[in-house]
Amino acid sequence: MILLNRLSYNFGSNWALKDINLEVGKGEFVFLTGHSGAGKTTLMRLLYGALPVTRGQATVAGFDLHSLKKRKIPELRREVGVVFQDFKILTNRTVFENIALALIVRRMPKSTIDKRVRAIIRALGLEKKTYTLCERLSGGEQQRVAIARSMVVNPKLILADEPTGNLDFDLSMHLMDIFRQFNTHGTTVVMATHSREVLQTIPEARIVHLEDGCIAEPPAHLFMEDE
Ligand SMILES: Nc1ncnc2c1ncn2[C@@H]1O[C@H](COP(=O)(O)OP(=O)(O)OP(=O)(O)O)[C@@H](O)[C@H]1O
Numbered sequence: 001m002i003l004l005n006r007l008s009y010n011f012g013s014n015w016a017l018k019d020i021n022l023e024v025g026k027g028e029f030v031f032l033t034g035h036s037g038a039g040k041t042t043l044m045r046l047l048y049g050a051l052p053v054t055r056g057q058a059t060v061a062g063f064d065l066h067s068l069k070k071r072k073i074p075e076l077r078r079e080v081g082v083v084f085q086d087f088k089i090l091t092n093r094t095v096f097e098n099i100a101l102a103l104i105v106r107r108m109p110k111s112t113i114d115k116r117v118r119a120i121i122r123a124l125g126l127e128k129k130t131y132t133l134c135e136r137l138s139g140g141e142q143q144r145v146a147i148a149r150s151m152v153v154n155p156k157l158i159l160a161d162e163p164t165g166n167l168d169f170d171l172s173m174h175l176m177d178i179f180r181q182f183n184t185h186g187t188t189v190v191m192a193t194h195s196r197e198v199l200q201t202i203p204e205a206r207i208v209h210l211e212d213g214c215i216a217e218p219p220a221h222l223f224m225e226d227e
């Protein structure tokens with residue numbers, strides 16, 4: 001699903017990613033860990049075409065990102081569901097509209113859109129907010145809208161950047177369960193997280209640890225059980 005070969009990325013003189021080699025197979029669940037500034041978001045942004053691959057090679061869902069033309073990026077994004085660290089939902093639209101948008105641009109019939117949007121709204125416990133403008137939602141509710149939007153298209157690959165960062169424990173656990181269900185049905189998931197509790201929800205997942213832009217051994221404390 002993802003194949004990276006000596007992928008590097010710089011912001012001016014700052015190399016945010018250095019020589020990343022990584023292979024993620026179809027159906028895998030991968031946690032991306034690392035300190036703030038290690039390069040997790042930069043890697044995610046490269047993977048869905050928000051930053052250009054300027055050095056090294058990257059193939060995602062069959063697309064060679066190095067040679068990918070700008071006008072082909074929407075085709076890549078059709079296969080990839082993304083949960084951004086800062087949500088990027090449309091605050092002047094309702095919950096329903098935000099989630100439906102991804103299906104509308106795919107020209108799905110209205111009845112199918114309605115069914116799928118309602119199902120995912122139910123799964124994420126947002127029924128009461130279906131027609132609320134997103135600017136009136138709490139941070140955690142907005143985050144759930146962002147997650148719903150990434151999932152509603154049944155993507156081959158979900159890239160989720162700290163998707164449970166604003167949520168309380170119970171809700172994070174519930175959402176991890178939903179991510180896991182998607183994964184069980186064959187969706188590949190790459191999730192950035194700082195939280196050991198989140199890592200522990202999917203013990204069989206692979207951990208890819210970034211340190212200062214390089215892939216490194218995950219530190220032992222990530223695996224330790226809570227006292
Ligand atoms: N738009 C940008 N312009 C310049 N430098 C950037 C930009 N975005 C990120 N960086 C730099 O790239 C490096 C990696 O940042 P990145 O956002 O990928 O880290 P991260 O691992 O996602 O951190 P966090 O856990 O805080 O989200 C940092 O040194 C950061 O300052």
Ligand SMILES: [Mg+2]
Nearest residue numbers: 040041085161
């Ligand atoms: Mg980040």
